[in-house]
Amino acid sequence: MIHGIVPPYLLARIAELDDERFATAAQAARRALRFDEPRRAARLNFSLDASNNLVVELTDGPNRTIADAHNTETLPGAVVREEGDDPTGDVAADEAYDGLGATFALFSEVYGRNSIDGAGLPLDATVHYGVEYDNAFWDGERMVFGDGDGEIFGRFTASLTVIGHELTHGVTQYTAALEYQGQSGALNESVSDVFGSLVEQHSLGQSTKEASWLIGAGLFTDQVEGSALRSMKAPGTAYDDDVLGKDPQPAHVSDYVETDEDNGGVHINSGIPNRAFYLVADTLGGNAWERAGQIWYDTLGLDLAPGTTFTQFAAATVRAASTRYGEASAEVDAVRTGWSTVGVETGDDDGPRA
Amino acid sequence: MTDHEPDHGKTSGDYTISVVRTGGFAGLRREWRVTSTDAREVDWAGLIDACPWNNSATTRDGRSADRFVWRIEAKTGARTRTATLGDGEVTGAWKSLVDAVRARPGD
Numbered sequence: 001m002i003h004g005i006v007p008p009y010l011l012a013r014i015a016e017l018d019d020e021r022f023a024t025a026a027q028a029a030r031r032a033l034r035f036d037e038p039r040r041a042a043r044l045n046f047s048l049d050a051s052n053n054l055v056v057e058l059t060d061g062p063n064r065t066i067a068d069a070h071n072t073e074t075l076p077g078a079v080v081r082e083e084g085d086d087p088t089g090d091v092a093a094d095e096a097y098d099g100l101g102a103t104f105a106l107f108s109e110v111y112g113r114n115s116i117d118g119a120g121l122p123l124d125a126t127v128h129y130g131v132e133y134d135n136a137f138w139d140g141e142r143m144v145f146g147d148g149d150g151e152i153f154g155r156f157t158a159s160l161t162v163i164g165h166e167l168t169h170g171v172t173q174y175t176a177a178l179e180y181q182g183q184s185g186a187l188n189e190s191v192s193d194v195f196g197s198l199v200e201q202h203s204l205g206q207s208t209k210e211a212s213w214l215i216g217a218g219l220f221t222d223q224v225e226g227s228a229l230r231s232m233k234a235p236g237t238a239y240d241d242d243v244l245g246k247d248p249q250p251a252h253v254s255d256y257v258e259t260d261e262d263n264g265g266v267h268i269n270s271g272i273p274n275r276a277f278y279l280v281a282d283t284l285g286g287n288a289w290e291r292a293g294q295i296w297y298d299t300l301g302l303d304l305a306p307g308t309t310f311t312q313f314a315a316a317t318v319r320a321a322s323t324r325y326g327e328a329s330a331e332v333d334a335v336r337t338g339w340s341t342v343g344v345e346t347g348d349d350d351g352p353r354a
Numbered sequence: 355m356t357d358h359e360p361d362h363g364k365t366s367g368d369y370t371i372s373v374v375r376t377g378g379f380a381g382l383r384r385e386w387r388v389t390s391t392d393a394r395e396v397d398w399a400g401l402i403d404a405c406p407w408n409n410s411a412t413t414r415d416g417r418s419a420d421r422f423v424w425r426i427e428a429k430t431g432a433r434t435r436t437a438t439l440g441d442g443e444v445t446g447a448w449k450s451l452v453d454a455v456r457a458r459p460g461d
Contacts (some may be wrong), residue, residue, distance in 0.1 A: 138419045180419055186417065
C-alpha cells in the first residue's frame with residue numbers, strides 16, 4: 001500500500017485526470033474537493049485488491065505549516081516547511097513537522113478526529129522562538145517552541161510528548177474548554193499530558209507496560225539530575241536537582257498544592273489526574289490509547305463546564321466509560337478504581353453543563 | 355494590561371527587586387533577585403519608575419496555555435510594589451527591568 005499526503009493543489013490535479021486507469025482516484029479527489037474546507041488536505045491510500053484492481057481510499061490528512069521566528073519573539077515567523085515539502089535540514093523544524101503529523105495520526109486514526117477542531121484546521125507551529133527561550137506553548141492558534149538555554153533545557157521539539165501536549169491544548173480549546181486556572185486548569189494540563197504521552201506510545205507502538213509515562217524526556221541537558229519534567233506513573237519523581245529542586249507534583253489529592261503561582265499550580269496538581277489515567281490504563285492493559293484513551297477522549301465531548309473540578313471530571317469519565325462499554329464493565333471498574341486510588345470521588349455529580 | 359503610563363512616585367534609597375517566573379510547559383519556579391548593594395552602576399531607580407505598576411493586573415486571553423507567569427516585586431524602604439504579568443505582557447519597561455535583574459552575576 002502506498003501512503004501519500006495530498007495537498008489541495010495536487011488533489012485538484014488528480015481530480016482533472018481524464019484517464020480510465022485513474023478514474024477511481026480522480027473521483028475520490030473530486031469528492032474530497034467538493035466537501036473540503038479551504039486549505040484542507042487529504043490522504044489517499046492506494047492498494048490492489050485480490051483481483052488486482054486499484055483501490056483508492058480517501059482519509060483525512062494533516063495540513064502542516066512550520067515557521068521560523070529566527071530567535072525573535074515575533075509570530076508567526078517565516079514559513080520554512082509546508083505540507084508535503086521535503087525536510088528542511090533544520091532539526092527543530094523537522095521535528096515539529098513530524099511531531100504534528102504523529103499527533104494528527106493519533107487523533108485521526110484512533111478517535112476519528114480531523115485535526116484540532118475536528119474539521120481539518122491547519123496545524124501551524126513556530127520554532128526558534130526567542131533567545132535561549134526555555135518554553136513551548138500554545139497561543140490559541142499555534143504551537144510555539146523555544147530552543148532552550150543550553151544549560152538546563154535543550155530544544156523543546158526534542159520530545160514528541162511536548163508536541164502532542166501543545167496540540168492537545170488546541171483540542172481542549174475546541175471541546176471541553178477547561179478554564180486555565182486551579183483544578184480545571186490542572187485538568188486542562190493533565191489532558192495535554194495524557195494525549196501527549198499517548199501520541200508517543202502510539203507512534204512507537206508501545207503497550208501500557210512498555211511505555212515510559214514520562215513527559216518531556218530528553219529536554220533536560222546532561223547537567224540536570226532528572227529524566228523528564230513529569231512522570232504520570234509516579235508524579236513527584238521525574239527530577240531531583242540541586243538547582244531546580246525536586247519535582248513538586250502530588251500523586252494524591254490529599255497533597256493538592258494551593259498556590260497563587262502558575263495559574264493556581266496547573267502544572268503541579270496535574271499530577272493527580274495524570275496518575276489516575278495511568279492507573280486506569282495499567283489496569284486495562286494493552287494499548288493505552290485504545291480503551292483508557294478512548295474514555296478520556298469521549299469525556300472531552302461531554303459538555304463539561306469551564307470550571308470543572310477533579311470530582312466532576314472523574315464522574316464524567318465514569319459516564320463516558322458507561323456509555324461506551326456499559327455500566328457493568330471492566331472499563332468502568334478501572335476508572336472508578338483509578339480515581340479512588342488518587343483520592344478523587346466518582347459519585348454521580350459531574351457538575352453543571354457548559 | 356493595557357496602560358503603560360509610568361508610576362509617578364519616584365524611587366530612592368535602598369531597594370530589593372525580585373523576579374519570580376512560574377508556569378511554562380515545565381512548570382518550574384525560577385527566582386532572580388538583586389539588591390542595591392549588588393550593582394550600583396545600573397540605574398535601578400530609573401528602571402523601576404519606568405514601569406506601569408498601577409496598571410499591572412494580568413489579562414489572560416483565555417485560550418493560551420503553558421505561558422510563563424511573572425511576579426515582579428520592588429521594595430524601596432517601606433514601600434513595596436508588585437506586579438503579576440503574563441508572558442506576553444513582559445515588554446517595554448517591564449522587559450528592561452526583568453532582563454536587568456536576570457542578568458546579575460550568579461543568577
